[in-house]
Amino acid sequence: MRTNFKPSGKRCDHLRQKYGSPLLLSDYASQEEDQHMHLLDEIEVDNKHYAVMQPLGGRDGYLFFVDHQQESLHLHHIEDEGEWEQIAEVVDEMLCYDEYSSK
Structure with a gap:
């Protein structure tokens, strides 16, 4: 196990x-309805x-x-x-890193 692992983001x-958060997302290029979204994470x-x-109320995450x-x-x-x-x-790496570093 690597003890000095750092995520790539x-x-x-x-x-x-x-x-x-939450954010109201509007898609001006289509006729879809506005959607309220939780901002779970931001990465670079x-x-x-x-x-x-x-x-909001959903189970799936979107990038x-x-x-x-x-x-x-x-x-x-x-x-x-x-x-x-x-x-x-990268998101998976960061979640694993968070879990590992919180122990």
């Missing part, structure tokens, strides 16, 4: 500081910002890329399957 809180990987979110545009932050679905897999793996 780092936590951040840009969305939480700016908007709090390779200088990119990602958010882990869960619908989003957070785009920093001027003064606002915009969430985007992660389209690239390889990027999604990488970020999901």
Whole structure:
């Protein structure tokens, strides 16, 4: 077992500081209804910002890329399957690290 293991991402809180949680998400590009989401975690990987979110009352978690545009932050679905897999793996690493380091 590696005792000096560090996850490959780092936590951040840009969305939480700016908007709090839960967040009301609106998709202006489609006609879908607005959705309230819990902000579970935010991470930075390779200088990119990602958010882990869960619908209020839901069980599934969702990964989003957070785009920093001027003064606002915009969430985007992660389209690239390889990027999604990488970020999901980093989230898993961080959860395991948290569990291990809290013992």
